[in-house]
Amino acid sequence: MERNIPKVFESTTSEPEIYKLWESSGYSTPEKVEEYLRENGLNVEKPFTITLPPPNANGNLHLGHMCGYSFHDAFARFNRMTGHPTLLVPGKDHAGIQTESAFTKVLQNNGEDKWEMGRDEFYKRCYDFCMQNADNARTQEKNIGLSADYSREFFTLDPKLTKIIYETFYKMYEDGMVYRDKRIVNVCPSCKTALADIDTDHEERRGIFAYIIYPLIDEADKQLAKERFGVEGITVATTRPETMLGDTAVAVNPNDPRYKEFIGKKVLLPIANREIPIIAEEEVDLETGTGALKVTPAHSPVDFEIGKRQGLEIINVIDEEGKMTGNIPDRFKGMGTTDCSRALCGELTELGLLVRIENIKHEVAVCERCGTPIEPVISNQWYANVEPLAKKALEALHNGDVKVIPEGQQKALEFFYENIQPWCISRQLWWGQRIPVWYSGSKKLHDWLNENQGKTVGDFEKEFNVKANGTGEIKLGEDSPEGIWEQESDMFDTWFSSGQVPFSTLGGPEGDDYKKYYPTQMMIHARDILFWWTARMIMFGLYRTGEVPYSTVLLTGMILAADGSKMSKSKGNGIEPNDVFQKYGADALRLWYYSDALPGSNAPLREEKIKGNRNFVNKIWNASRFILMNIEDEEIEKIQGKEVADTDRVKATKEHIEKVGKYLEKYQLNLGAETIREFFWHELCDKWIEEIKTEIKDQPVGSDLRIEKLSELLWLLKKNLKIMHPFVPFVTEAVWQELVKLGLAEGVLMVEQI
RNA sequence: GGACGAUUAGCUCAGCUGGUUAGAGCAUCACAUUGACAUUGUGGAGGUCACAGGUUCGAGCCCUGUAUCGUCCACCA
Numbered sequence: 085m086e087r088n089i090p091k092v093f094e095s096t097t098s099e100p101e102i103y104k105l106w107e108s109s110g111y112s113t114p115e116k117v118e119e120y121l122r123e124n125g126l127n128v129e130k131p132f133t134i135t136l137p138p139p140n141a142n143g144n145l146h147l148g149h150m151c152g153y154s155f156h157d158a159f160a161r162f163n164r165m166t167g168h169p170t171l172l173v174p175g176k177d178h179a180g181i182q183t184e185s186a187f188t189k190v191l192q193n194n195g196e197d198k199w200e201m202g203r204d205e206f207y208k209r210c211y212d213f214c215m216q217n218a219d220n221a222r223t224q225e226k227n228i229g230l231s232a233d234y235s236r237e238f239f240t241l242d243p244k245l246t247k248i249i250y251e252t253f254y255k256m257y258e259d260g261m262v263y264r265d266k267r268i269v270n271v272c273p274s275c276k277t278a279l280a281d282i283d284t285d286h287e288e289r290r291g292i293f294a295y296i297i298y299p300l301i302d303e304a305d306k307q308l309a310k311e312r313f314g315v316e317g318i319t320v321a322t323t324r325p326e327t328m329l330g331d332t333a334v335a336v337n338p339n340d341p342r343y344k345e346f347i348g349k350k351v352l353l354p355i356a357n358r359e360i361p362i363i364a365e366e367e368v369d370l371e372t373g374t375g376a377l378k379v380t381p382a383h384s385p386v387d388f389e390i391g392k393r394q395g396l397e398i399i400n401v402i403d404e405e406g407k408m409t410g411n412i413p414d415r416f417k418g419m420g421t422t423d424c425s426r427a428l429c430g431e432l433t434e435l436g437l438l439v440r441i442e443n444i445k446h447e448v449a450v451c452e453r454c455g456t457p458i459e460p461v462i463s464n465q466w467y468a469n470v471e472p473l474a475k476k477a478l479e480a481l482h483n484g485d486v487k488v489i490p491e492g493q494q495k496a497l498e499f500f501y502e503n504i505q506p507w508c509i510s511r512q513l514w515w516g517q518r519i520p521v522w523y524s525g526s527k528k529l530h531d532w533l534n535e536n537q538g539k540t541v542g543d544f545e546k547e548f549n550v551k552a553n554g555t556g557e558i559k560l561g562e563d564s565p566e567g568i569w570e571q572e573s574d575m576f577d578t579w580f581s582s583g584q585v586p587f588s589t590l591g592g593p594e595g596d597d598y599k600k601y602y603p604t605q606m607m608i609h610a611r612d613i614l615f616w617w618t619a620r621m622i623m624f625g626l627y628r629t630g631e632v633p634y635s636t637v638l639l640t641g642m643i644l645a646a647d648g649s650k651m652s653k654s655k656g657n658g659i660e661p662n663d664v665f666q667k668y669g670a671d672a673l674r675l676w677y678y679s680d681a682l683p684g685s686n687a688p689l690r691e692e693k694i695k696g697n698r699n700f701v702n703k704i705w706n707a708s709r710f711i712l713m714n715i716e717d718e719e720i721e722k723i724q725g726k727e728v729a730d731t732d733r734v735k736a737t738k739e740h741i742e743k744v745g746k747y748l749e750k751y752q753l754n755l756g757a758e759t760i761r762e763f764f765w766h767e768l769c770d771k772w773i774e775e776i777k778t779e780i781k782d783q784p785v786g787s788d789l790r791i792e793k794l795s796e797l798l799w800l801l802k803k804n805l806k807i808m809h810p811f812v813p814f815v816t817e818a819v820w821q822e823l824v825k826l827g828l829a830e831g832v833l834m835v836e837q838i
Numbered sequence: 839g840g841a842c843g844a845u846u847a848g849c850u851c852a853g854c855u856g857g858u859u860a861g862a863g864c865a866u867c868a869c870a871u872u873g874a875c876a877u878u879g880u881g882g883a884g885g886u887c888a889c890a891g892g893u894u895c896g897a898g899c900c901c902u903g904u905a906u907c908g909u910c911c912a913c914c915a
Contacts, residue, residue, distance in 0.1 A: 092876060286912085293915085322915060335915095369914065377915050386913040447914090492842050496910065499841065503911085611909090648850095679863080680851070684843085686909095688850065692864055703875060710874030747854095754852070758862065770879070 087713050089822060093705035095669025095698075099814045103226055105821070109832045112233045114169035114601070120835050121167060131171060132163035133604040134634075135586050136232060137617075138175035138240060141214035142183040145224040147643045147651070147689070148610065150661050151677040153230045154670075155608050155640060155753065158678065160231055161810040162748045165838045171601055173589050174225065174232035176218045178241045180578030181283075181453055184515040185275060187213050203514050210515050211241070224661060228670050229813045231834065236597070238589045240581050241517065248592035249581045250520050252628055254560050256468060262509070265467045266535050268381075268388040269508055270458040272451035273406030277512040278465050280577060281505060282615055284449045284458050291446050292425075294325045295374065295439035296432055298334060298351040301359060305349050312342065318351055318362065319439055321373025323446060324383075325432075326424040329356050329412045330401040333379040335390060338364035340375050354437050355428065356412065363394055382462045398462060404512075406459045421459070464531040466510035466519060466574065473623035474504040480632050486622055488637045489751055490684040493614060500615050509577045516575035520562050523570045525554020532556075583620030586633035593629055604634045611639040611684050638751055641686040643677075648688045659689060671812040672698035678757035678811055700761055701815045704808070707769050708819040711797055712826065716785050719794065720827055726795035733772050737800055740767075741807045741838065748810065760808045768800060798828060806838045 110116040114131055121128045134156050139149055156172055164170040187210045188198050198206055218239070225232065238245060256262045270279040299317035300306050306316040313319065318334055331353050336343035343362070350359045367390070368377050381391025382400045391398060403409040408419045416424050432438035449458040478501040480486050481494060488494035510519060523530045525541075532544050533556045541552045553568045564571065581588070586604055590597040603625070609617060618637050625633030644650060645657040652658065664673050675697040681687040715723065728734060740763050747756035776793050783790045802823070809816045816833055823829035 089874095091874085320915080324915085367913090372914060379915090384913075384915075386915070389913080447912095449913095490843085493910095496842060499911075615911090646850095682852085685851095690850075690864080693850080696863065699876080699878095703878090706875035708874090713874070750854085752854085755854085758852075762862080769875090773874085774879090 089709045089712060091706070091709070093669075093702050093815050093818065095671065095701070095814065096666060098818050099227070099229070099665075099670055102814050102817045102821075103229065105817070105832065106231060106834055109834065111164070111832065111835050112172070112231045113235060114171040114233070117164055117835055118169040121169070126837055127167045128169065129167035131601050132160070132168035133171045133173070133601040134160065134606045134608065135173045135589055135604055136175065136230075137609045138177035138238070138582070138585065139221050140179035140182055141176040141218050141221070141239065142179060142186045143217060145221050145661065147659055147661050147664070147673075148640075150224065150228045150673065151643060151681060152608060152610065152640050153225055153228050154674040154677055155638065156606075157228070157230050157813070158674070158753060158810040159606060159608075159748070159751075161813060161834065162745075162838075164231070164835060165806065165809065166745075167837065170231075171236070172230065172232035173236050173238065174222075174230070174234060175238035175240065175585065175589060176214070176221065177582055178214065178239065178516060178578065180511060180513055180516040180575060181275060181277060181279075182578075183210065183214065184513050185453060187515070198514075206514050214239075227661070227665055228674065231813075236589070238585075240578075240585070244591070245581065245585075245588045246517050248588040249517055249576070249584055250562065251592070252584060252624065253520065253576075253580075255628075257560060261470070261472070262466060262468045264464055264531060264534055265506070266462060266464045266531070267467070267506075267508075268383075268385050268460050268462050269465055270449065271404045271461045271463070272454065272456050273404070273459050274454050274456040275451060276404060278463065278508055278510060279451060279458070280508045283452050283577075285452050285455075286447045287450050287455070288445050289448045289450075289457070291323050291444055291448070292325075293321055293323055293373070293442040293444045294429060295319050295321050295441070296325065296328065296354070296378075297437040297439060298353060298360075298378070299437070300346070301350045301352055305346065308345060315439075317437075318343070318346065318376050319374045320376045320378040322378055323444070324421070324425065325428050326408065326421045327380040327383045327401065328353065328378060328428065329408070329416065330380045330382045330399040330410070331356075331360055331378050332381060332391065332396045332399060333360050333394065334362045335365040335368050335377045335379050336362060336375060337368040337370055338366065340368075340370050342375060354435060355431060363390075363396075365390055365394075383460050385460055388460075388462070400462055402459055402461060404459070404461055404463065464535075465508045467506045468509050468580075470507050470623055471504055473627050474501040476626045477501050477619070477622045480622060480626060485632045486635060486637060488614075488618075489639065490682075493611060493639055493684055497614060497619060500619055507577075509580050510574040511577050512573070513575045516578060517581055519572045519574050519576055520560055521572040522559045522561065522565055523554070523572070524557045524559070525552045525568060526556075526570045527572065529554060529556040530558060579616050579620050582617060583624045584628070586621055586625055587629055602629065602633070603631045606636045606638060607634045608638045608640060611641060614639065636751070639684045641681055641684055643681070644686050644688040646688055646690045664694065668694045668698040669701060669814065671701045671814045675700065675757055675761070675812055678753040679761075680754070682754055683751065700765065701812055703765055703769060704805075704812065704815050705819065707764075707773060708801060708805075708822065710773065711794075711801055712822060712828075714780075715794055715798070715826070715828070719786055719791060722786070722791045723795050723798060724827065726791060728796050728799040729792070731796060733796065733800060736767065737803050741803060744807050745838070753811075757811055760804075760811060764804050764808065768804060772800065773797070798823075802829065805833060806836055809833055809836075 118128055136156055139145055160170050160172050191198055270284050272279055297315050297317040297319050300309055310316050346362045347364045349362050353360050379387045379390050381388045381396050381398045383402055401410045401412050406421055408416045408424045481498055529544055529552050545552050559565045587602055590602050621633050672694050676694045744756050744759050776797055780790050780793045805816045805819055820829055820833035
């Protein structure tokens with residue numbers, strides 16, 4: 085008969101309508117699902133919760149985000165359809181340094197200046213900027229069909245969340261886990277903030293390797309050196325000549341026969357004209373350079389450690405913007421490091437102390453965000469000693485309280501915990517959560533007293549010839565205490581807050597949602613932020629709640645361009661999510677991703693593949709359409725009440741559903757996707773529909789045989805729609821609603837039980 | 839330097855605790871069909887499962903080694 089069902093599933097128009105239906109149903113809210121289950125006398129299982137990775141609030145979502153969410157959504161839908169009140173918690177991340185630099189650029193393009201604007205105004209404007217982008221991201225999330233509970237959407241800078249982050253900090257402070265320390269830290273001269281080691285990348289850059297003679301002091305030593313090396317000094321090799329102004333020693337290996345006699349002697353540091361000792365250090369490699377290492381504790385992490393062991397003086401010669409500073413000849417002051425290096429090499433050549441310069445390629449630490457080479461600088465920062473937390477996290481991994489998929493990545497995480505370093509949690513930014521600390525008098529006073537143990541406020545006043553106006557002690561809290569207190573200007577590292585989202589988004593350890601939905605069940609995120617994020621979430625979870633925040637971490641890979649290269653804006657080989665939605669629809673994209681993107685491995689995206697999946701989506705639509713068009717109006721009533729016999733087809737379908745369920749429980753979406761496609765297409769469509777076509781051929785409308793066969797067919801269709809729904813929610817729901825229109829089904833497929 | 843992973847059809851990849859003739863999608867070839875389906879159906883061709891050893895009644899899967907590629911970690915001046 086004629087029924088007005090379009091021949092093609094129009095994803096562009098249907099998908100938004102279906103999403104609206106889901107929204108108005110309210111079933112993204114777990115309480116609503118629970119209510120539904122109870123009203124229908126269905127089993128209510130344990131809640132199923134996932135905190136969604138909040139995208140950075142400063143930009144658009146890319147395909148990787150979308151596809152990641154399609155994973156979350158598949159598990160959520162499956163759980164919702166198997167009796168679990170299901171909660172996907174959506175949110176947006178303020179993403180500290182990244183947003184700050186992005187918004188600074190926006191301002192620059194407007195001809196505005198961050199420094200003129202000032203801290204408060206910047207914060208306000210940046211907030212608005214984020215809110216705008218967040219709207220955008222939210223729309224995109226909905227496009228992929230994400231059944232998240234937007235009534236619970238969070239922003240990481242929401243005061244409610246910040247309160248919980250601060251509580252964690254206070255607790256850590258009381259437990260002696262956070263402290264100020266003067267250490268060598270990575271500073272990005274462009275972003276002008278400290279960075280944790282993990283926030284740096286290593287890149288191969290071209291550089292120089294300069295051989296410089298440090299003349300010996302004593303005549304006898306000079307003679308010996310002359311005989312042995314042909315020059316009256318020790319030759320050191322360095323990739324950074326400018327740091328020589330801060331040298332406080334030359335280190336040699338005690339087992340190195342070339343230098344044995346010189347240990348304990350002194351050399352004259354050229355240009356700076358300071359005497360520095362030659363010291364013995366096991367770590368010095370005999371093979372590298374000349375075997376003699378210049379030691380600059382202030383500007384090299386290795387040297388810093390050596391300096392600490394040997395009690396060397398620390399001389400700062402480079403500031404946080406990468407400019408020469410400190411107690412150095414005036415002509416170098418304020419120079420950039422590269423210019424200074426060049427100038428020094430020139431002067432050394434004139435002095436006859438520069439042996440040669442080699443051009444080399446070497447690994448350089450660069451800022452993960454902007455690629456600027458890192459400047460190691462000594463400075464006071466807030467640190468968190470996370471070692472005890474790492475130990476607990478490691479235990480949790482060993483106990484199997486948390487499982488990482490794929491397994492290989494779990495080992496990487498264990499390795500990270502085993503080698504964990506103090507975490508620098510302060511950032512010199514304006515955007516983020518301000519560290520809730522006040523210093524009596526000034527921060528400078530506090531730090532000075534801290535690093536000069538035994539000295540007094542009076543000593544400080546003398547040293548700097550100022551009035552201290554305080555005691556240098558610290559008070560925690562957001563509001564200014566009585567008296568003269570200086571507020572901490574630094575912000576928390578953004579991971580300090582995102583590391584707590586599994587409980588901070590549920591209201592913290594006292595929250596109602598927390599009591600009901602914590603610990604969550606899964607965490608799904610991109611592999612490349614394993615250490616930044618999951619590592620911290622597990623530690624914070626154990627620390628604040630005594631429980632792991634989730635039992636399974638599923639890592640996703642990256643989506644690559646068709647040729648296997650990374651998608652990037654500069655290469656122009658990226659694919660816009662909206663183009664994919666327009667051309668093929670969300671279901672097709674989802675199904676492609678499930679099939680091709682295995683946990684932890686990257687997936688090259690080919691358009692043909694999405695097209696193939698689009699054809700399958702359309703197949704679902706058309707098979708359903710065929711069935712609907714074969715059922716005559718007068719047959720509907722009879723079919724409604726008809727029990728279906730346990731035919732081979734019915735049996736096979738039941739087995740199939742069980743099989744797919746098992747795949748989902750084992751997180752094997754690829755096998756699930758393959759199985760539903762195979763079964764629906766090649767069993768139901770190719771075989772069974774064809775069989776039934778012949779079985780009911782020439783049977784009069786309303787006859788028992790027709791009713792029996794059509795009922796069976798309808799049963800098969802519905803069962804298939806349900807089990808396919810987690811994978812291709814839009815088209816299955818669209819078909820379901822067609823059934824509802826005819827009175828052959830009820831409600832919303834989203835909460836139908838499989 | 840260390841850790842982890844990969845190597846299976848022309849391409850992209852599956853293959854669960856080892857069990858007959860090793861699978862899918864796309865591409866390709868032949869035939870059929872205008873059907874519920876921007877098609878679809880049926881059938882075919884295509885693989886020494888990187889290499890070399892070993893364990894086993896039996897190995898794509900387990901063990902040892904080699905090669906190539908990739909990712910992450912690391913302070914080599």
